[in-house]
Amino acid sequence: MKPAAFEYHAARSVEEAVATLAEVAPDQGRILAGGQSLVPTMAFRLATPEHLVDINGIEELGRLAVEDGVLSIGACVRHAAFHRPVTDGGLGAILTFMAGHIGHYPIRQRGTFCGSLAQADPSSEWCLAAVTLDATITAQSTRGRRTIAGADFIQGIMTTALEDDELLVETRIALPAADTRFGFAEFSRRAGDFALAMALVSFRLSGGVMHDARLGIGGAEDHPRRIPQAEAALDGQPPGSQAFEAAAAAVAAALDPMEDAGTSAQYRRELAQCLARRALESAAESAAA
């Protein structure tokens, strides 16, 4: 478990980072953010990048701000930054709750929000958040800047829309309406393990019925996604077990879960169904902001 030799580049600015990346990308050059996914894979020699471009010294990438109704998360913002709510209301609270499910305390001190998106693990809490909450991802290279919608960004197991020479500079999430309620639930074998399935939901209430419902499932399929059939089962219905059961059943019907040696597709489907309902129940219980 000793990595193969590599060349280390410490970038001091975004411009320098993308310039170096453009140079080394053809030789398996990679960005080093928190290192919590990349370094273990290098230790196993499953990844053998010849160059690492370290972005940890770039001050502007540490920016975490709420401006003009948008939460901006720079590339070096750690998971631990969410240990306390980063914004008022339901969004800040749910991100804090989700952060607590990512690995263990030391991992959260190094690992980054944007690194999680770039890594695109099917069980990443932040990938689920980015997809469900329609985040916008900004990528930069020597060829310029572009933005990518969360749902288009994550394409499969460890596959994203990012090009080899692109740096994910920041992720932006529009603040939801103040009365939006959120709920999240996941199941993992042990505290801190990658989840076998998870659900993130949000909806608003008016006239006693739900609308603007969002329901995303992570960990079950090869990438997280919203389940429109489940959202349709919520919109226009009063919150309660009937609608929640119907949405959960729609989740089970819509999913085509992954299967591996320890976990069957059926078990993942059952989990996703249960977690969707639990996330909805907790959203219903949470006080509207």
Added chain:
Amino acid sequence: MDKVLGQSVPRLEDPPLITGRGRFAADINFPHQLHMRVVRSPHAHAEIRSIDTQEALALPGIHGVWTASDIPDIGPVDLRADRAAEVLKPYRQPVLAKGRVRYVGDPVAAVFAEDPYLAEDGAELVAVDYAELPAIVSVDDPLGEFAPGVGTEVAIIPYSYGDTEAAFAAAHAVVELDLLTGRHSGVPMETRGAIGRYDAAKDILELHGAAKVLHRNKETLIRMLGRKPSGLHLYESHVGGGFGIRGEVYPEDVLVLAAAQRFGRPVKWIEDRHEHLMCANQGRQQHHWARMAVDAEGRILAMEDTFHHDQGAYIRTHGVVVPNLTMCLFTGLYRVPAYRARAHVRLTNKTPCATYRAPGRYEASFVRERLMDAAAAKLGMDPIEIRRRNLITKAEMPYTIAFDEPEAKDGEIDSGDYALLLDKTLAHVGWDSLGPELARRRAQGELVGAGIGMFLEEGGLGPSDGARIAVDTEGDVEVITGGASLGQGFETSMAQICAEALGVDYRRIRVIHGQTDRIPYGIGAHAARTTVMTGNAVHATALAVRAKALDVASEILQTPGDELVIADGTVTRRGRATGPSITLGEIAAFLAPASKNRGAHAPGLNAEEFFNTTETVFPYGIHFAVVRIDEETGHVAVERFVVAYDVGRAVNPMLVEGQLVGGCIQGLGGALYEEFAYDPHGQPLAVTFADYLMPTAAEVPDVEVLLTEDAPSPHNPLGIKSAGEGGINGVGAAIAGAIDAAISTPGAVTQLPVSPQRMRELLRDRQA
């Protein structure tokens, strides 16, 4: 300090450990050392057609690459236990594979390099051409060939007594079970490590990073490497956990020694976690078909058990100890008039297996206690009542379990009051109110239930261990033992025993262990032997030193020896603390070799004594679990776990509790989380901590320990029994019973571990 034996005094070991000054295998470095990396088989079973080391050798910084042909004079890793058994010898593991690899991880070549990174680079360049062979993955697969003409069933071992056939024929009821225990093992925080060094000036070959059974391993290694007993020594440093698996002789130990000698440079090897999870001894995987006959009152008439023992790819140092241990105390705390067991020891193409904490016993207790639960269900009896009815009574002690087979070791139980421990356990958990409370919760729809596992342990196997004690002129004491410390508090407990016998502060005692050049014998630390054997040897030796000190003091103080006492290192007249006195340091000075006063006394305030015994000790325990199941996810939460255990006499209750709690958590791992799974081709699926799930603080309850001293052993002066395995033995049994109770389905659990997915399947079966 008056009384120190039996007190929970702080550990002597802790200051360096908690201040980061510990010295583990990886902390040991010698100038000019080389680093070794082992090239391992990626296949479960294959023929080696050829190995090309040219490219690796061409890499700068690579000092050498060995394959089997480079060490033709070194035989396979030899047996420690069952050494004489000819049938086992063909199955020993070569140090580097010869012609065939038999599990993923089997060592094929060794690369020696200037640093560990280069060593890994070199290892990647060793090109091995394999021809894959079909792999035997399940112990129930058809038998195959280990080598041409050598089958994969190593042995069939019988244990029996009484007329089981008649008992089953006459039974009121018979229960029959098909049960599996999962493959798991001890996974210490510190991986293995071995540093070989050849001291040419003294012609001594040294192995650093050794653990557990250094003297026995030394015997094995001098045999394998053809060295004289005085020409090879083993050195133990801090050890981050053993659990039976660390400290056996493995191929890597032999390689670093041979390479250090051949290259004339120290050779260091530190196992990485990935290697550890596919190469260090695994255990527990057995498939049992068990039956029990009972009469109408639930009294046991006979037990019968046939099982396949999954030994993995080779017979390692332990021989067939584990299947033997599965059978010898299979009947547990119960009176069983007739018993018949048969172990089929079979090889598979998976990591080799050997002893893991409570070897064979965890498996046997699971099977036996499942039989008890099944019989209770069949007869409509309370599971606790049926157990109570069958307990061997205090009046029957000592109680002998004598087997028909001459080679099977009889169980001669020294002492025990099992019914008393059961009463105490039920009182501790408040069973009179807890039972109805759980029933009430179940009636409200919760899946909660309690289970119990009762077990017998054996420890303190002799025949002999010794100690040397010397007091210096400052009054400080050195105790030299052949014991070993795996983190269990060995130094503290030996110091307590010595302090009590000699009359000194235990903090002034330095305990030496794990150094074969300091003492030529020793039993190390295994099979729950250390406190009993080494502890009693230290006790005997300390008494001898005390006698010598009093002899001299009585002369100096002009007082008969029986009127003198030693407290805090000072000899005074009984009841006259302020009267004339002399310290042990002064007596040591008086006895110095060059001392003018010494007269006819032998030089030095010191002694060497032995403790000899042909008997073993039989501690016992009861595990009690309450679980709550999440019906939708299958998650099993352990609400409560109680370990009730009679240790005979506790040298340091805090250390005993530590042993019991740690063991219990490992047991929970094997019952609910940990599993070395393999795919159908024999590829291991749990080779990182992301897949091999050890329970963490978040998964386990605060384990409650009920430690009793109701049945001290009559077989040793201190009355102590062993404690190392009492925390783990019955965990699988208790958890299985608790799950059955929670889902109101007797006999539901037939396999460990119960993962959430398996739990969901059990719930689905129950609905069907």
